[in-house]
Each structure stands twice: as C-alpha cells, then as structure tokens.
Amino acid sequence: xxxxxxxxxxxVLKTGQSMTLQCAQDMNHEYMSWYRQDPGxxxxxxxxxxxxxxxxxxxxxxxxxxxxxxxxxFPLRLLSxxxxxxxxxxxxxxxNSGNTIYFGEGSWLTVV
Amino acid sequence: xQSVTQLDSQVPVFEExxxxxxxxxxxxVSVYLFWYVQYPNQGLxxxxxxxxxxxxxxxxxxxxxxxxxxxxxxxxxKPSVHISDTAEYFCAVSxxxxxxxxxxxxGKGTKLTVNP
Numbered sequence: 634x635x636x637x638x639x640x641x642x643x644x645v646l647k648t649g650q651s652m653t654l655q656c657a658q659d660m661n662h663e664y665m666s667w668y669r670q671d672p673g674x675x676x677x678x679x680x681x682x683x684x685x686x687x688x689x690x691x692x693x694x695x696x697x698x699x700x701x702x703x704x705x706x707f708p709l710r711l712l713s714x715x716x717x718x719x720x721x722x723x724x725x726x727x728x729n730s731g732n733t734i735y736f737g738e739g740s741w742l743t744v745v
Numbered sequence: 746x747q748s749v750t751q752l753d754s755q756v757p758v759f760e761e762x763x764x765x766x767x768x769x770x771x772x773x774v775s776v777y778l779f780w781y782v783q784y785p786n787q788g789l790x791x792x793x794x795x796x797x798x799x800x801x802x803x804x805x806x807x808x809x810x811x812x813x814x815x816x817x818x819x820x821x822x823k824p825s826v827h828i829s830d831t832a833e834y835f836c837a838v839s840x841x842x843x844x845x846x847x848x849x850x851x852g853k854g855t856k857l858t859v860n861p
Contacts, residue, residue: 666848673754675835675851676789691848723788725849734849736781736789 635659639724639737646714646744654709654740656724662735664727665707669693669720670739676723682707714744747772747838751852759860760828766821766855768810768836776838778819779849780810783833792834795819796841806830831859 640655658665666681668691678691682701696718698710707726711718721741727734752767770776777796781789793804800812810821819836836852 668849668851673853675749675751675853676837676849677851678848681848733791733794734779735791738788 637724637726637735637737639722639740641740642738643741644743646711646742648714648716648744650714652711652714654711654722654724654742656707656709656737657705658707658724658726658735659705660726660728660735661704662726662728663704664729664734665701666691666725666734667697667699667707667709668723668725670723671720679709679722711742716744718742719744747776747840747850749836749838749850749852751834751836751855753855754853755856755858757858757860758826761825763824764822764826764830764857766834766836766857768819768821768852770817770819770836770838772817772838772840775841777841778810778812779837779839780804780808780819780821781835781837781851783835783854785832789835792821826857826859828859828861830857832857 637658663684667679668676670676677693680699682688721739724737725734748771750769758764779794780792782792783789793802795812803809808823833854833856835854837849
C-alpha cells in the first residue's frame with residue numbers, strides 16, 4: 634500500500650491562477666478530506682467526502698472546489714489563487730467511523 | 746461544535762526529563778480523542794487515540810494520554826523524553842456519530858523541543 638499520496642509536493646502560483654492538488658489513496662477508504670495548516674492555527678478542514686459522489690464543506694471552504702468521482706481520488710481545486718491560500722495542504726482518509734485517519738505528506742503551496 | 750485548546754504553544758525540556766502536553770476540549774456530544782505528531786517538513790502521524798474503554802491509552806514509543814471526562818482533558822505524557830521526540834504535537838477530536846467521525850477538529854499545536 635502506498636497510503637495517501639499527494640501531488641505536487643511544492644508549487645508556486647501567481648495570484649489569479651488556478652490549479653489542482655491531487656490526492657489518491659489505495660486503501661479502499663470511504664472517507665477522504667482536505668485540511669490546510671497555517672502557523673499557529675493548527676489544521677482546519679476545507680472539504681470532506683464520505684464516499685464517491687458525496688462531498689461537503691468543512692470549516693474553511695471558500696476559494697476551493699472538490700469532487701469525488703472515484704473512491705480512490707479526491708482532488709482539491711483552487712479556482713483563482715490568492716495570497717491568503719499560501720499554506721500547507723494535507724489530504725487524509727479513513728475507512729469508516731472511528732477508524733484511524735491517515736494523512737498524506739503534504740503539499741506546500743505559495744501564492745505570490 | 747467542538748473545539749480544542751492546547752494550553753502551551755511551546756514546551757522546552759531537557760533530555761530524559763518528564764513532559765506533559767496539555768489538551769482540553771469542548772463538545773456537547775461524545776467525542777473520540779487523538780494525538781498526532783508532526784516531525785519537521787513531514788505529514789501527521791497518529792500517536793494514540795481514545796475511542797472507548799480504558800481511559801489510559803499508550804503509544805508504542807512511551808507516550809501515554811488519559812481521557813478525563815469530568816475535566817474534558819486528554820493530556821499527553823512521557824516519563825523520559827529523547828532528542829528524537831522533538832516535534833510538533835496536535836490534539837484533535839471528532840464526533841463519534843456516523844457522518845462526524847471523519848472530521849477532525851485540531852488544536853493549534855504544541856512544539857516540543859528536547860535539549861541535550
């Protein structure tokens with residue numbers, strides 16, 4: 634098992650550009666989610682999914698879109714990047730309620 | 746809604762000293778409790794978790810945490826730390842209900858620095 638794989642690991646964007654952060658898991662997990670980590674803020678939930686075709690907003694969803702067309706993949710789209718979206722992004726997955734949530738290695742995004 | 750407060754943003758200790766990282770939470774419903782560790786420039790790794798049963802939970806590398814429902818706390822302890830324990834530690838909670846347990850609410854983190 635590769636676990637939770639995120640790409641790219643590092644990215645620099647210009648304000649207004651769009652991009653997609655990819656997340657894939659090979660553990661047949663139903664639950665997937667995206668968090669952002671900012672200094673002194675801990676991690677905050679952006680969007681989450683409880684299965685293919687089902688997504689919902691977390692605490693800080695503005696400026697981000699997600700879709701879940703397959704169980705394995707959960708991409709995060711930045712529609713028009715802003716400097717406030719400079720952050721480290723983590724994708725996570727778990728099998729079911731109460732099960733361990735596994736995190737990817739993170740994607741470092743800088744918006745200039 | 747749930748919230749998590751980690752009372753110390755930074756904790757410096759000497760090698761082989763004991764350490765306690767404090768975590769308090771607020772929730773109107775039952776929660777699962779977690780401690781995650783993040784080493785520099787890496788992702789988060791689960792250190793230990795409380796789901797039910799014994800209120801004292803242990804990790805394989807000597808950490809332990811005790812769930813105290815009356816004080817709504819889940820403090821992390823280790824009797825003797827090593828240099829390699831230097832990392833940032835995050836306390837987190839999730840609801841126990843279906844449709845809630847996949848959403849973690851994190852504290853702001855505690856940076857543990859172990860000095861020789």
